Amino acid sequence: MPTRLEARPDRRSARGARAYAIASEVYPAPEGADDEALHAHRRILHGALRDAEAAIGQTAFRLFTRYEQELDTLAAEILDQQLLDGATTAAVRRIRIQDFLTEKSGGYAPPKRTVDLLLVRPELKAPKPRSDSWPEGQLHFG
Numbered sequence: 001m002p003t004r005l006e007a008r009p010d011r012r013s014a015r016g017a018r019a020y021a022i023a024s025e026v027y028p029a030p031e032g033a034d035d036e037a038l039h040a041h042r043r044i045l046h047g048a049l050r051d052a053e054a055a056i057g058q059t060a061f062r063l064f065t066r067y068e069q070e071l072d073t074l075a076a077e078i079l080d081q082q083l084l085d086g087a088t089t090a091a092v093r094r095i096r097i098q099d100f101l102t103e104k105s106g107g108y109a110p111p112k113r114t115v116d117l118l119l120v121r122p123e124l125k126a127p128k129p130r131s132d133s134w135p136e137g138q139l140h141f142g
Contacts, residue, residue, distance in 0.1 A: 005052035009107025060108040
């Protein structure tokens with residue numbers, strides 16, 4: 001059974017200060033707590049974050065291992081949704097695939113490996129500029 005931290009999709013991909021801020025929203029410090037109580041709360045919060053991070057990592061590993069076995073299906077979904085249309089730079093293509101996988105997985109950040117495996121698929125590669133589209137007199141090496 002997931003904890004309240006694991007259940008939040010925005011926490012699944014959050015790291016560092018953002019993850020801590022989300023945990024503080026989920027488990028706020030008690031009103032009017034003294035320094036000792038606040039210190040104890042921070043220890044509990046860090047423990048909850050550590051436990052949630054471990055559980056999130058395990059779930060993400062299982063999900064993306066399965067997704068890597070279904071690359072054909074994922075590539076077809078990306079093409080059907082036209083997610084890469086107009087994305088001519090590698091950075092934009094990577095971001096769109098990361099966003100797609102994060103949404104599909106319920107908020108789990110995809111590992112670089114899964115994104116790379118999709119980006120190298122022939123049907124998802126950026127189209128090369130046509131050689132007849134270069135202005136006359138401009139040299140093209142490609």
